Amino acid sequence: xxxxxxxxxxxxxxxxxxxxxxxxxxxxxxxxxxxxxxxxxxxxxxxxxxxxxxxxxxxxxxxxxxxxxxxxxxxxxxxxxxxxxxxxxxxxxxxxxxxxxxxxxxxxxxxxx
Amino acid sequence: xxxxxxxxxxxxxxxxxxxxxxxxxxxxxxxxxxxxxxxxxxxxxxxxxxxxxxxxxxxxxxxxxxxxxxxxxxxxxxxxxxxxxxxxxxxxxxxxxxxxxxxxxxxxxxxx
Numbered sequence: 001x002x003x004x005x006x007x008x009x010x011x012x013x014x015x016x017x018x019x020x021x022x023x024x025x026x027x028x029x030x031x032x033x034x035x036x037x038x039x040x041x042x043x044x045x046x047x048x049x050x051x052x053x054x055x056x057x058x059x060x061x062x063x064x065x066x067x068x069x070x071x072x073x074x075x076x077x078x079x080x081x082x083x084x085x086x087x088x089x090x091x092x093x094x095x096x097x098x099x100x101x102x103x104x105x106x107x108x109x110x111x112x113x
Numbered sequence: 114x115x116x117x118x119x120x121x122x123x124x125x126x127x128x129x130x131x132x133x134x135x136x137x138x139x140x141x142x143x144x145x146x147x148x149x150x151x152x153x154x155x156x157x158x159x160x161x162x163x164x165x166x167x168x169x170x171x172x173x174x175x176x177x178x179x180x181x182x183x184x185x186x187x188x189x190x191x192x193x194x195x196x197x198x199x200x201x202x203x204x205x206x207x208x209x210x211x212x213x214x215x216x217x218x219x220x221x222x223x224x225x
Contacts, residue, residue: 033213042117042202042215043157058212059114090156097211099145099164104156 004105023091032074119216136203145206
């Protein structure tokens, strides 16, 4: 089912804590992406990476950080600086950064109280 | 940056009828327009896409049209079935930075 996994499916954290969401793909894709989905809104791009050891901010990067040390992995850290972190987070990957289909992972629902 | 608007936000149709979802975009550099379907609690999945050098594309009961001059594109679903009930997202990709910008989504309900 796409070869992209995200864990965990549900995550609960207390306010003020950093939390890291996992995203792994075995599709041999160069490009990976993190999106945030809120009710009634489309997907908004947080960060993306075209290649290992390189990544760029998306439209809503404040309060988030990423790393891309391996081609297969693109973890997202939601820091305590993110003002409204409760959301559904989706990871995606594509062959490269161009006109390629993006394949999505199953998502992680993060709840911060 | 790119701004994609999608209408309507909800759509209820009788089984067998057609459903049409419309999107507009702002960046004339956008050249790729995918449509994703997301069932409740599931991941978005690509159902059809169109590139800027094509005006229309069809895949069985699904078709997409693109009007580059007017900067709008539409999804058409014919002979709707209950399994078509889902949230549909349009998106536009700019040839400048290859980022995908999504519409807010349309919740389609097919009444049996």
